[in-house]
Amino acid sequence: MSGSFRFKIVSFTPYPAEILRALFMPLAEEMGFQGELEFKVIRDLSDRERLHRELEEADVVIGDFTFEIPINRDMIMHMKRVRLIQQPSTGYDHIDIEAAREAGIPVANVGGANSISVAEHTIAMALALLKRMFQSHVRTQGGEWTQQEFFNLGIYELHGKRWGIIGMGRIGREVAKRVKAFGAEVIYYDVRRLPEGVEKELGVEYRPFNRLISEADVISIHVPLTPETRHMIGERELRRMKGSAILINPSRGEIVDEEALARAIKNRWIFGAGVDVYSQEPPPKDHPLLGLEGFNVITTPHLAGATNEARQRIIETSVRNVIRVLMGGEPENVVNL
Numbered sequence: 001m002s003g004s005f006r007f008k009i010v011s012f013t014p015y016p017a018e019i020l021r022a023l024f025m026p027l028a029e030e031m032g033f034q035g036e037l038e039f040k041v042i043r044d045l046s047d048r049e050r051l052h053r054e055l056e057e058a059d060v061v062i063g064d065f066t067f068e069i070p071i072n073r074d075m076i077m078h079m080k081r082v083r084l085i086q087q088p089s090t091g092y093d094h095i096d097i098e099a100a101r102e103a104g105i106p107v108a109n110v111g112g113a114n115s116i117s118v119a120e121h122t123i124a125m126a127l128a129l130l131k132r133m134f135q136s137h138v139r140t141q142g143g144e145w146t147q148q149e150f151f152n153l154g155i156y157e158l159h160g161k162r163w164g165i166i167g168m169g170r171i172g173r174e175v176a177k178r179v180k181a182f183g184a185e186v187i188y189y190d191v192r193r194l195p196e197g198v199e200k201e202l203g204v205e206y207r208p209f210n211r212l213i214s215e216a217d218v219i220s221i222h223v224p225l226t227p228e229t230r231h232m233i234g235e236r237e238l239r240r241m242k243g244s245a246i247l248i249n250p251s252r253g254e255i256v257d258e259e260a261l262a263r264a265i266k267n268r269w270i271f272g273a274g275v276d277v278y279s280q281e282p283p284p285k286d287h288p289l290l291g292l293e294g295f296n297v298i299t300t301p302h303l304a305g306a307t308n309e310a311r312q313r314i315i316e317t318s319v320r321n322v323i324r325v326l327m328g329g330e331p332e333n334v335v336n337l
Contacts, residue, residue: 005035007326010042010054011062013071017041020062027319033327045069052078063087063095065314067281073099084325089316090114090171090305091252093225095169097336110175110320111333112170113313114305116279119174121304122248123182125274126163129246130156130218134298154271156244159183164207165215166232167223167251168194175220176202187212191228213237218246225252235260237270246272250304253279262288265295272296276304 011020024037040054055061055078063071063105065088076099079085085100085107091182092109095118100107126135128215132150139146157164163179165188176186186204188194189212207215210230219241233247234257241247247270249256258279264270275289281302283290289299317333325331 006038007035007041007059008038008057009060009062009322010040010058012042012064012071014043014063014064014066015041023315024323027316028323031320031323031327033323035326042257043069044133047204051075055082056080058082061085062091062318063092065089067091067094069094071095071100076100076103076105079103079105084108084322084331086318086322086331088314090118091224092335093252101255101336104186104329106334107234107336108331108333109335110314110317112174113317114307114310115170117180117307117310118171118222118250118304120307121276121300122171122175122222122250123178125154125248125250125300126218126220126246127158127274128298129272129274129296130161131157135294135296138293156193158218161185161217162215163218164186164212165204166190166209166212166219166221169222172220172222173202175222176204184218187216210240211239214240214242217242217244218248220248221251221255223251223255225254230254231257233257233261235263238264240269243268243270245270246274248274250274250276253277253281259288262292265289265292265297272298274298274300276300277302 021037027053042051042054045051055075058079059081060096061071061079061082063085071085071094073096076096085095085105087095087107087109090109092107095107097107108177132153132155136146136150159182162185165175165186168188168190172188182205187207188204189207189209193206213219232255238260247261261273265273278287321331321333
């Protein structure tokens with residue numbers, strides 16, 4: 001490929017064009033890319049005429065990893081020559097993938113680039129909740145000695161418990177591998193049951209959704225947000241869980257009915273909950289899952305998949321996919337074609 005080839009990349013990420021160039025060029029050179037790249041960063045969508053013009057000239061579009069800027073049907077209709085919409089995250093529910101499919105534009109995410117990070121965060125949350133670490137930390141920092149109180153309330157091991165995984169994709173499998181090392185039993189639900197050989201290799205057993213909800217001691221969610229998964233955990237499901245159960249959601253906030261989960265925590269329908277994602281981010285101060293001091297709940301600001309190592313893998317996966325497509329190759333991790 002000669003230097004006469006010039007490609008335009010429109011990005012909706014917060015990174016300025018200079019940063020994008022610095023991230024792209026070393027990997028582009030390594031891959032043998034010899035064309036020229038023009039970067040255009042758009043964060044303000046108010047000038048629709050300008051937005052449409054930039055999209056009509058784009059060869060690749062990079063989605064917003066903060067999920068603040070959607071890529072809707074109107075925008076996709078103006079992507080006359082776009083070869084790829086690359087989303088630099090696992091989630092892609094802010095992109096109209098059906099419109100992209102109709103337009104023949106592949107949408108790609110980063111696959112399993114943050115799987116290890118999310119799996120570790122999930123297990124860390126479960127361990128902290130089982131052992132009431134956050135509650136006891138806050139009380140001890142406040143000068144209280146609550147050893148006997150927490151003995152009476154109950155603190156538990158992960159060993160010997162039954163861990164239920166909802167969604168046995170890349171992240172679910174990484175969770176399963178690590179949970180098994182703690183001596184826990186792993187059951188799972190997925191819309192597509194794994195082949196028997198894969199189940200044996202992972203050491204997991206399939207359960208229908210309602211059985212998993214009622215049988216598991218720890219339940220972790222690892223599915224994308226779709227019309228089918230929105231509010232798949234609501235009051236009905238929370239009431240079916242064991243009183244000793246823990247729920248961990250590092251996936252998408254809308255998958256769980258947050259009002260119902262707050263009631264479950266306050267009324268102690270379940271033992272505890274770990275939440276990393278919210279239906280609105282950042283959550284408002286009156287969000288039902290905030291202000292639950294004194295309850296066995298841990299809330300983190302959507303950082304399960306954002307370790308330094310994972311961010312580096314996400315950047316490299318995204319950049320390589322874009323360059324691969326611009327060099328005439330097929331995109332990887334396509335979610336809509």
